[in-house]
Amino acid sequence: MSDAKIKNPQIAEEAADWAVTLDADDLSSNQKLKLADWLLESPRHVEELLIAATLLDAFDGVDADKSRSVDALISSLPTEVVSIVQDAQQSPRNDDAVSSDVPAPRLPWLQWVGVGAAASMALAIISLAVAPQFAARSIDGVQIANTSNDGSSGFATKLGEQRKMTLEDGSIIHVNTQSEVVIRYEEHQRVVELLRGEALFEVAHNPDRPFRVIAGDTIAEAIGTTFNVYRTGDQTTVAVIDGKVAVMTEKDFVSAVAPDGVAAVDIGRTDDGRLLLAAGQKADITPQAKTVRIAAANVKAVTSWRVGQLIFEGDSLAEIAKQFNRYNRTRIVIADDRLASTEFSGVFDADDPESLIEFLELADNIRVDRHSSGVIKLSPR
Numbered sequence: 001m002s003d004a005k006i007k008n009p010q011i012a013e014e015a016a017d018w019a020v021t022l023d024a025d026d027l028s029s030n031q032k033l034k035l036a037d038w039l040l041e042s043p044r045h046v047e048e049l050l051i052a053a054t055l056l057d058a059f060d061g062v063d064a065d066k067s068r069s070v071d072a073l074i075s076s077l078p079t080e081v082v083s084i085v086q087d088a089q090q091s092p093r094n095d096d097a098v099s100s101d102v103p104a105p106r107l108p109w110l111q112w113v114g115v116g117a118a119a120s121m122a123l124a125i126i127s128l129a130v131a132p133q134f135a136a137r138s139i140d141g142v143q144i145a146n147t148s149n150d151g152s153s154g155f156a157t158k159l160g161e162q163r164k165m166t167l168e169d170g171s172i173i174h175v176n177t178q179s180e181v182v183i184r185y186e187e188h189q190r191v192v193e194l195l196r197g198e199a200l201f202e203v204a205h206n207p208d209r210p211f212r213v214i215a216g217d218t219i220a221e222a223i224g225t226t227f228n229v230y231r232t233g234d235q236t237t238v239a240v241i242d243g244k245v246a247v248m249t250e251k252d253f254v255s256a257v258a259p260d261g262v263a264a265v266d267i268g269r270t271d272d273g274r275l276l277l278a279a280g281q282k283a284d285i286t287p288q289a290k291t292v293r294i295a296a297a298n299v300k301a302v303t304s305w306r307v308g309q310l311i312f313e314g315d316s317l318a319e320i321a322k323q324f325n326r327y328n329r330t331r332i333v334i335a336d337d338r339l340a341s342t343e344f345s346g347v348f349d350a351d352d353p354e355s356l357i358e359f360l361e362l363a364d365n366i367r368v369d370r371h372s373s374g375v376i377k378l379s380p381r
Contacts, residue, residue: 014038015048019056044161154182157197160327160351162306170204171211176305177327177350198230200241200306218285221246221274228302239282239297246274247283247292310350314343317378324353332356335379339366 018035021027027035039045157163157179165173167183169190175181179197184190188208192201194215203211205224213220213229218236220229225243229236238247268276275292277283282297301311310323318340321332327350334340348355357376360366369377 011044011048012052015045015052018049019052022053023056152182152184154180154193154195156180159329167204169206169209172202174200174202174306176200194229194231196231198228198305200226200228200303202226203243217249219248225279227277234286234288236285237282238277238285239299239302240277240279241299241303242279244268244279245277246270247277247285248274249285304347305350308350310348312347313345315345316340317342317344320344320356321378324348324350324356327351328353329374330354331375333375333377335377339378339380 018038021031039049155163155175157175157177160177162177163175165175165183167173167190168185171190173181173183173192176198179199180195181199182193182195184193188210190206190209190211192199192211192213194213199213201211201213201222203222203225211222213222215229215231215236216234218238220227220238223244223246225245226241227243227245228239228241230239231237238245268278270276275283275294277294280297280299282295282302284293284295286292298311298313301313304311310320312320312323318334321334321340324330324332330353332353346356346359348359353376357368360378361368365381367379367381369379371377
């Protein structure tokens with residue numbers, strides 16, 4: 001899976017619709033604006049539209065009057081292509097789970113056969129109708145949202161969506177699903193406010209212009225580093241991947257609680273009293289409880305979301321369900337407190353809750369109920 005991307009069939013379907021619309025006729029002004037807005041939602045939208053337009057272009061002029069069946073078209077393809085298609089259609093399935101009359105998997109691109117394509121038209125629409133808006137809403141050519149009157153910029157990601165931003169100083173922000181950030185560059189500091197969700201920061205070092213991330217009452221200041229900030233409810237977790245991060249709260253500074261076996265004197269502090277986290281450490285900050293819990297960070301697990309994975313090591317089922325629900329429309333609900341506290345370990349694709357459910361179905365003590373509404377209920381067996 002490519003970096004910082006989660007597979008999203010809905011985006012591919014929307015891109016296919018836009019490609020067909022582009023191919024059919026010239027877009028109206030209103031359609032161009034809608035396309036521009038859709039493209040500006042994510043760089044992934046641009047990629048998918050170009051892929052869809054390229055596929056259309058590949059089939060330009062093939063059976064334009066749609067007189068040939070799909071089977072006939074498949075049989076006319078080169079041998080090396082036929083074998084791939086037939087393998088996809090004829091691959092064996094579990095006879096206990098799927099009956100023999102279940103149709104073969106659909107190949108979505110086949111519905112485009114016979115439609116004249118125009119990848120060049122798509123590129124022209126993007127460059128002529130959309131490029132000015134990209135220029136007005138980007139930093140170093142990477143998309144961000146509208147810029148306000150005070151010079152700040154920001155955007156929010158949708159369910160299952162991730163984005164990457166390169167800032168004017170070379171710093172990079174990776175923004176996870178259902179997250180919102182605001183960026184404000186001032187004369188003597190660089191400020192990013194994480195309003196909700198999660199982001200990973202690769203900070204370009206500049207001691208004369210500190211890089212600070214604000215998440216609620218928590219302020220994390222980078223000291224030439226890479227770190228992850230996850231804000232959920234009234235808690236913020238700061239995990240350091242590389243370098244060091246100074247942490248404090250806007251309220252009275254809270255007490256620090258070291259993990260078992262770590263003496264209080266081992267917790268680093270800056271000259272002004274802020275906590276100093278080193279690479280491989282994390283701080284769970286709950287200002288209302290006036291505590292900061294320091295622990296070792298599982299760096300691989302913390303950063304796995306960037307490649308579309310979720311890594312769990314002795315996590316509660318409640319936490320696992322919570323993480324899957326961040327990325328998917330399928331909702332996992334746990335009906336029993338004791339079951340919710342049961343711990344599991346594993347590595348899963350973030351956009352594949354079915355893999356988790358199939359894993360849990362193997363457990364003797366868990367009952368899985370699937371509902372047509374998309375809710376999956378877990379209860380004791």
